[in-house]
Amino acid sequence: MFSGLSAFPLTPMKHGIVDEIAFIRLIERLADAGVDSIGALGSTGNYAYLTRQERTCIAQLAVKHAGDVPVIIGISALSTREVLALAEDAQAAGASAVLLAPMSYQKLSEDEVFGLYETVTRQLSVPLCVYDNPGTTHFEFSDELHGRITHLPNVGSIKIPGVPAEPEAARVRVERLRTLIPPHVTIGVSGDPLAATGLNAGCEAWYSVIGGLFPQTALAITRASQAGNTQEALRLSESLSPLWALFSQHGGSLRVVATAAELKGLVASPCLPLPLKALEGTDRQAFARQLDELQLP
Amino acid sequence: MFSGLSAFPLTPMKHGIVDEIAFIRLIERLADAGVDSIGALGSTGNYAYLTRQERTCIAQLAVKHAGDVPVIIGISALSTREVLALAEDAQAAGASAVLLAPMSYQKLSEDEVFGLYETVTRQLSVPLCVYDNPGTTHFEFSDELHGRITHLPNVGSIKIPGVPAEPEAARVRVERLRTLIPPHVTIGVSGDPLAATGLNAGCEAWYSVIGGLFPQTALAITRASQAGNTQEALRLSESLSPLWALFSQHGGSLRVVATAAELKGLVASPCLPLPLKALEGTDRQAFARQLDELQLP
Numbered sequence: 275m276f277s278g279l280s281a282f283p284l285t286p287m288k289h290g291i292v293d294e295i296a297f298i299r300l301i302e303r304l305a306d307a308g309v310d311s312i313g314a315l316g317s318t319g320n321y322a323y324l325t326r327q328e329r330t331c332i333a334q335l336a337v338k339h340a341g342d343v344p345v346i347i348g349i350s351a352l353s354t355r356e357v358l359a360l361a362e363d364a365q366a367a368g369a370s371a372v373l374l375a376p377m378s379y380q381k382l383s384e385d386e387v388f389g390l391y392e393t394v395t396r397q398l399s400v401p402l403c404v405y406d407n408p409g410t411t412h413f414e415f416s417d418e419l420h421g422r423i424t425h426l427p428n429v430g431s432i433k434i435p436g437v438p439a440e441p442e443a444a445r446v447r448v449e450r451l452r453t454l455i456p457p458h459v460t461i462g463v464s465g466d467p468l469a470a471t472g473l474n475a476g477c478e479a480w481y482s483v484i485g486g487l488f489p490q491t492a493l494a495i496t497r498a499s500q501a502g503n504t505q506e507a508l509r510l511s512e513s514l515s516p517l518w519a520l521f522s523q524h525g526g527s528l529r530v531v532a533t534a535a536e537l538k539g540l541v542a543s544p545c546l547p548l549p550l551k552a553l554e555g556t557d558r559q560a561f562a563r564q565l566d567e568l569q570l571p
Numbered sequence: 572m573f574s575g576l577s578a579f580p581l582t583p584m585k586h587g588i589v590d591e592i593a594f595i596r597l598i599e600r601l602a603d604a605g606v607d608s609i610g611a612l613g614s615t616g617n618y619a620y621l622t623r624q625e626r627t628c629i630a631q632l633a634v635k636h637a638g639d640v641p642v643i644i645g646i647s648a649l650s651t652r653e654v655l656a657l658a659e660d661a662q663a664a665g666a667s668a669v670l671l672a673p674m675s676y677q678k679l680s681e682d683e684v685f686g687l688y689e690t691v692t693r694q695l696s697v698p699l700c701v702y703d704n705p706g707t708t709h710f711e712f713s714d715e716l717h718g719r720i721t722h723l724p725n726v727g728s729i730k731i732p733g734v735p736a737e738p739e740a741a742r743v744r745v746e747r748l749r750t751l752i753p754p755h756v757t758i759g760v761s762g763d764p765l766a767a768t769g770l771n772a773g774c775e776a777w778y779s780v781i782g783g784l785f786p787q788t789a790l791a792i793t794r795a796s797q798a799g800n801t802q803e804a805l806r807l808s809e810s811l812s813p814l815w816a817l818f819s820q821h822g823g824s825l826r827v828v829a830t831a832a833e834l835k836g837l838v839a840s841p842c843l844p845l846p847l848k849a850l851e852g853t854d855r856q857a858f859a860r861q862l863d864e865l866q867l868p
Contacts (some may be wrong), residue, residue, distance in 0.1 A: 526677065
């Protein structure tokens with residue numbers, strides 16, 4: 275489950291509530307494309323902005339409409355007791371796995387983060403993916419902490435925030451981490467702009483934002499790298515460089531992918547939960563033209 | 572309301588749920604000491620780790636047990652719709668004012684933060700304090716944005732994260748901000764170690780963490796500065812330097828003040844919501860000795 279392309283769809287909003295119909299459409303799009311897994315309620319799925327009830331509903335819809343594709347459900351929350359409740363909800367909904375970030379308000383210590391994973395993994399009956407995303411959690415994992423956490427029961431993968439851009443440095447980085455974790459735990463790259471580099475460097479999975487909206491495009495990159503066609507994977511990734519440039523410009527991938535979904539008519543506009551806003555004005559117009567030129571299926 | 576000592580109590584937990592009896596005890600302690608206002612459900616009140624139902628309950632208890640002391644209720648949340656719901660709850664509970672930070676998961680833009688305050692202030696019937704706390708929200712207000720937001724209706728104060736340590740630089744910093752905000756909006760300092768410096772520099776209020784646990788100690792500093800005894804205010808603050816050193820060492824004030832409340836027997840142990848932990852082991856033993864020596868009432 276924790277290998278190949280794991281596609282992370284948006285949880286679109288409409289008039290301030292979750293747009294269930296649009297969400298189902300996104301899930302069916304991923305299942306039809308044949309992604310290797312679906313990651314619902316990740317950062318792209320705006321888990322942090324939804325109520326527990328909404329998250330339960332989304333988990334149920336994702337499992338119901340994913341067909342044979344395994345579904346990973348994000349269970350991150352600020353308090354450990356909320357995480358435990360969300361883990362129960364996700365498992366009851368039929369999740370094949372869960373994804374947990376050390377979401378923080380007060381800056382967390384290594385000891386506190388280890389305690390969180392220790393408590394949660396003890397309660398699980400499905401495998402867990404450790405979600406390392408310092409851009410949103412403001413917690414920096416050390417490799418040693420990854421080592422300790424991945425030796426806990428039920429841990430199956432680490433979602434790392436990226437790899438160095440230079441291929442050899444990326445390979446060294448992945449290999450260094452691998453020496454510290456058990457052999458059954460996979461490493462998955464996120465940070466779409468460097469995903470091809472990460473896959474080429476030996477990451478078994480790509481936890482992908484654009485894969486949640488443009489699964490065929492992300493699958494082509496993934497399959498090329500898996501077949502050993504490293505240059506083709508890089509070439510396909512470089513063809514998306516206008517997208518990667520916008521990710522840098524707009525504080526990450528979310529607002530760009532949400533705008534793309536709106537422009538493609540796959541979700542209502544605005545689809546993001548306030549206070550978040552998609553691209554507006556001339557930025558949006560320029561992006562619409564670029565998106566037309568990219569001709570993503 | 573937005574002047575003098577505003578005391579921010581903990582929201583203590585016990586066996587994983589809110590300890591209402593201990594919270595009431597903390598509120599009564601503040602009312603008895605004669606603080607100028609009480610700020611419930613601030614960062615020290617662990618608002619981010621509580622459910623909406625718990626927050627409503629705490630707001631009601633704070634108002635009920637505060638006597639004549641006005642109560643400011645924190646209404647921060649990640650989504651605008653949750654903030655609006657919490658604002659309604661706080662007003663229904665009888666809050667005299669509300670406190671709002673631009674809490675973030677995805678990094679927010681200035682435009683998104685302004686939109687949040689614009690939407691929320693439009694719905695309020697009580698005044699709002701803008702809560703500027705980059706250490707937990709990861710959003711840096713520019714002075715210009717403070718200027719724009721404080722010109723919105725119902726804005727009464729800004730809670731700034733601190734001032735420069737050097738007295739003249741602190742005065743310049745407060746004066747610079749004051750040129751951008753309307754005259755009826757007060758400036759309140761937080762970051763306890765520099766509170767005396769901030770009050771001496773012209774801040775009208777101290778939004779105080781130690782004031783939530785040791786109100787007489789914080790009142791002595793506040794009253795000295797208000798009476799123009801700037802050196803006495805600084806001397807009293809310096810007598811607490813062991814506390815200030817621990818704040819730096821343990822990633823802020825929360826874990827230190829929670830440990831102090833536990834050591835003083837005012838709350839159960841552990842009182843923090845997991846994954847947060849108070850001081851343990853030798854750190855805790857050393858702090859217990861220091862606290863005895865400080866003899867805080």
